[in-house]
Amino acid sequence: MRDIGRRGAVVLGVTGLVAPLTLALGTAPAQAASCTTQAGPYQKKVEKFLGRPVDGRQSAADCKAIQAFQNKHGITPNIGYAGPVTWGVMDLMNKQKAVGKKPNKSGKCPVNKGRIACVDLTLQLSWIQDGSRLVYGPVPVRTGRKGYATRTGLKKIYWRDVDHYSTLYNVRMPYSQFFDGGQAFHSVGLSVWNPPGSHGCVNMTTKDAKKYWSLLKKGSNVFVYGRKPGS
The missing domain is CATH 2.40.440.10 (L,D-transpeptidase catalytic domain-like)
Incomplete structure (x- = not known):
């Protein structure tokens, strides 16, 4: 090509x-998706990263914080679920920061x-x-x-x-x-x-x-x- x-x-x-x-062109994202009430497999790690209470339970505030992170970095689905893709991005950020x-x-x-x-x-x-x-x-x-x-x-x-x-x-x-x-x-x-x-x-x-x-x-x-x- x-x-x-x-x-x-x-x-x-x-x-x-x-x-x-x-x-890529920086246009406005689609309307925010509904928040999930389900805790993800990386719930506690994601809560810690975001400075949320680390209890492993999904609250409305947890979901909004996770969803805001997902929207900021273009992670889909952006429903506030603490899944492997969201945690993967956070884990990479932690590793990058540790390099100094x-x-x-x-x-x-x-x-x-x-x-x-x-x-x-x-x-x-x-x-x-x-x-x-x-x-x-x-x-x-x-x-x-x-x-x-x-x-x-x-x-x-x-x-x-x-x-x-x-x-x-x-x-x-x-x-x-x-x-x-x-x-x-x-x-x-x-x-x-x-x-x-x-x-x-x-x-x-x-x-x-x-x-x-x-x-x-x-x-x-x-x-x-x-x-x-x-x-």
């Missing part, structure tokens, strides 16, 4: 968003390449380092879902388009920096924790995508490793 950029540039295999187009300012503690991202953008698929985190010095991040990202994995390995940014438009998915992909067969860093107008993931691109908030744009350039190294949970 081909994706023709705003200025006529052609990128083979450009990836896009998995989320519904309405979410040492995202490359394991040393998996090369420190002998100068400035490099690292992507940890397992933790859904990215950062920029220069040698062993952390330059920016880590920041949460949204990578390829099952069947559309963000490919691992050492790559280089080969093309940049600050206001890229995907004709394949009819969505804007601002601050696009392509590094592997159409896979790119770019900003999205939805939560970076929105499951199940992208079609291979590394989605970021606008703030982080702008910073990556300013810190990287054509020819900059990118290293992707790990495996996205559930993929």
